[in-house]
Amino acid sequence: MTPTELEAQIAALPKVVLHDHLDGGLRPQTVIELAADVGHDLPADGAEALATWFADSADSGSLPRYLETFDHTIAVMQTADALRRVAREAVVDLATDGVVYAELRWAPEQHLQRGLSLQETVDAVQVGIEEGVSVAAETGRGIQVGQLVTAMRHADRWTEIAELAVANRENGVVGFDIAGAELGFPPSRFPETWRYLADQNFPVTIHAGEADGVDSVAEAVHLGQATRIGHGVRILEDVVFDESTRTATLGPLANWVRDHQITLEVCPSSNVQTGAATSIAEHPINRLKELDFAVALSTDNRLMSRTSMTQEMTLLVQECGWTIDDLADVTLTAAWSAFIHHDERRALVDDVVLPGFQKIEGAQL
Template identity: 80%
Template sequence: MTPTELEAHIAELPKVLLHDHLDGGLRPQTVIELAADAGHELPTQDSAALADWFEDAADSGSLVRYLETFDHTIAVMQTADALRRVAREAVLDLAADGVVYAEQRWAPEQHLTRGLSLQETVDAVQAGIVEGTALAAEQGRTIRVGQLVTAMRHADRWQEIAELAVANRDNGVVGFDIAGAEDGFPPSRHPEIWRYLAENDFPTTIHAGEAAGVESIREAVHLGQADRLGHGARIVEDIAFDAEAGTATFGRLAHWVRDHQVTLELCPCSNLQTGVAETIRDHPITRLKELDFAVTLNTDNRLMSRTSMTNEMTRLVHEAGWTIDDLADVTITAAWSAFVHHDERRALVDDVILPGYQKIEGAQL
């Protein structure tokens, strides 16, 4: 199958998305309408111009500047109705993109300014997910979505948020995360939280290896006992490449991450904006995949990066020479890394992903 032929089929391929922020995927028109209700001032009232503004503001090469764009989206997500709507629309947009399994991460502590309790925010998001799943089914699309409850690194509510996540494990929450400014706010800020999560057999992913490097990853996998790394791209800093000899020499941490198949939640388009890489061709995702790391493909923030899973896949095919086998590999790895039980992962791979890929003429998996 040629790249051109493959690109024509990418939209219909089943996709698995592990790293997608709820507050980074709003529809521009939804932001405008919710901002009017909240009395929040936006840079523009035109949906197309607002989409341009988010992309341009995020496209600064700085993670700190990138995170500032969330001031607007979080501001309009402060009521139960707003949270429910955003979650519902996220599910519908992902399903329309061919996503069959997704985990939506978000920080409940950022949605309390208009009187909601932490539990009420989780309930509202879950209601939206349920509504969106049902509406997608009516449209002939099957999707399953779980919540990843996130604590903000710079705040000191990690224990409270972890307890919230564990308390809602039967209410749609599938895992725990920490996010926000990575450099200067390591997992060791609150070491007791990781013991609590482990004692409760609760899945964990930690943002690491995006704005900070190897030491951030080391704490995430050893102290935080992370099942997955949010991004993790900078693990390449622990690998010495000899282009002339065509060899790669691993440091001890790189060996550990690969040997234990710690899942990397890589987000190419977003990483171009935050300065992890300059081009899709140069992004570490291809090299790490070739070295047999547990690589997955993700969107991160669909609004800020103006992206989708179809776009991420298409750019890798067009700009980095990926094949249908490459796309299948990262999709299957993502399915096996999902925060659901083993039999559910197997069913996702055997009953949904493989049949979906095998429908594509010329695919030999």
């Protein structure tokens, strides 16, 4: 199978993405047009040159440096019209890539510079999402999309943002997250936030185990009561491998995460860029999957990583020898881990994901 044929076959698969940042998935041309509207200077001219700048700048091996690229995307997402457009285009782009369910995460507190209130930002994004779903439907592509409202780790607004998320649970918000620089900003900064979310029976995912180690993951699952972990690849620091016997001994935290099937939202290309993995071929996702951790595949930031779900799947097939069964496994794990009710997850699996994979039953990737 040629690379083109392989990518075409993978593009036809149904996909579920749980970890996709709204401010990390803009179209380069959209960044240019929105920047012109608000007078924001960009580091490159033209869509192709700008796309290259984002990818090259993100490819630093450092999470803090990676996060600097967001200064430009956030700067152009400060009006209701801009938020609506970015959300609409994100949904359309994901649907075009074969995504049937997505959760878009973003931090409302970063979009207040031109006078919007927190609630107005949520409303604008929701309108954009609904518009995107309608546009996708017109082209014959069905997609379901929820918002993941995020608080920034270095700021002091965690409980306020958590309350915003809960207040909008009937307005498209499906869960809560904290993001940003992981090291030095653990969940224990604001333990009352997690107590509030638990009391409200509200779903939580937490970035952990990317730029910090097992202690970060431990706080996420025990204090934060997260049922999903953003990235989480450094949980392998709590696993001892004997290469001579091909056996692994899991430590207490690794056992806890695996025993409770806490989903790891793994983003291979992004992890290589930030230094959480050395390469796709040597990415921890392979060992995590072999050890029966609950692994879901995601994109993280499609602009910064110049990626898509089709691209992430293709890389794993080409560089790690993944098969159609492996792709089905991570897709089903993601679907069953979505922050929607059980009957909705069941419908997503039975009516959308499984039939989509069965259409190419016997395919040789």
